[in-house]
């Protein structure tokens with residue numbers, strides 16, 4: 001029997017998106033122009049195409065202008081850097097998003113570093129990473145920001161809580177740890193070299209799994225009554241042998257028997273990523 005309360009990321013995201021739409025209307029009533037987001041997609045990665053389509057639809061619904069720049073996979077790094085430079089100069093563009101992953105011949109770090117930090121609504125630029133790590137205001141990457149919003153809505157104050165972040169990527173693990181430290185949690189960052197991961201995880205009141213390995217975090221790793229935020233999106237073969245299904249980094253059914261709160265996959269963190277992109281775009285526009 002499942003004991004854990006499922007955290008409905010889709011419902012939280014819809015509420016946040018409605019709040020942003022209201023804020024856009026209010027800003028325009030006060031004389032501002034509509035926020036504008038440039039979305040750059042290079043290549044034909046099927047998942048990226050879906051994510052970009054969903055981001056553009058979410059912008060439209062919230063009254064945010066989106067300007068799509070699609071380029072084929074043969075685009076050179078120099079051409080992409082030139083596009084980013086042009087968007088940096090464009091005063092009608094508040095936010096710039098370059099969808100990842102980029103084709104292998106392009107150095108993603110170089111492209112991210114070329115985005116003006118004050119238009120970097122993905123929060124991936126080293127200046128924004130530094131601002132977050134040092135407690136300064138800046139843009140926070142959308143996925144960890146969405147995780148924090150879900151934790152705040154579910155638990156309220158998390159100061160003093162023991163948290164573990166499993167994974168140390170620049171996009172999720174590291175910024176997530178900074179956000180939790182900012183919220184005064186006691187934070188452990190675990191990774192592939194960590195010794196006795198189950199034991200470390202069992203100490204935590206809050207578990208954020210962002211490791212990219214299907215169902216790696218097991219129910220018996222968890223402290224009863226903890227809160228589990230599953231960032232993983234892994235496509236695996238169905239047991240029937242035909243087709244695939246999405247699973248997270250957490251073995252959901254087992255974990256839901258032990259945790260007090262848990263995000264599902266799909267329908268947990270993913271929808272919050274897109275809602276937080278809108279939040280960051282509104283913030284970029286209101287600073288311009």
Ligand SMILES: Nc1nc2c(c(=O)[nH]1)N[C@@H](CN(C=O)c1ccc(C(=O)N[C@@H](CCC(=O)O)C(=O)O)cc1)CN2
Nearest residue numbers: 051098099100101122142143266267268269270271273
């Ligand atoms: N420039 C960026 N690139 C990438 C980011 C990012 O934040 N900025 N994150 C991911 C992909 N991503 C957004 O871009 C993203 C991933 C997943 C979801 C989502 O809603 N997932 C659904 C399931 C979707 C499915 O069926 O495949 C869910 O979890 O419910 C939204 C956005 C990498 N690239």
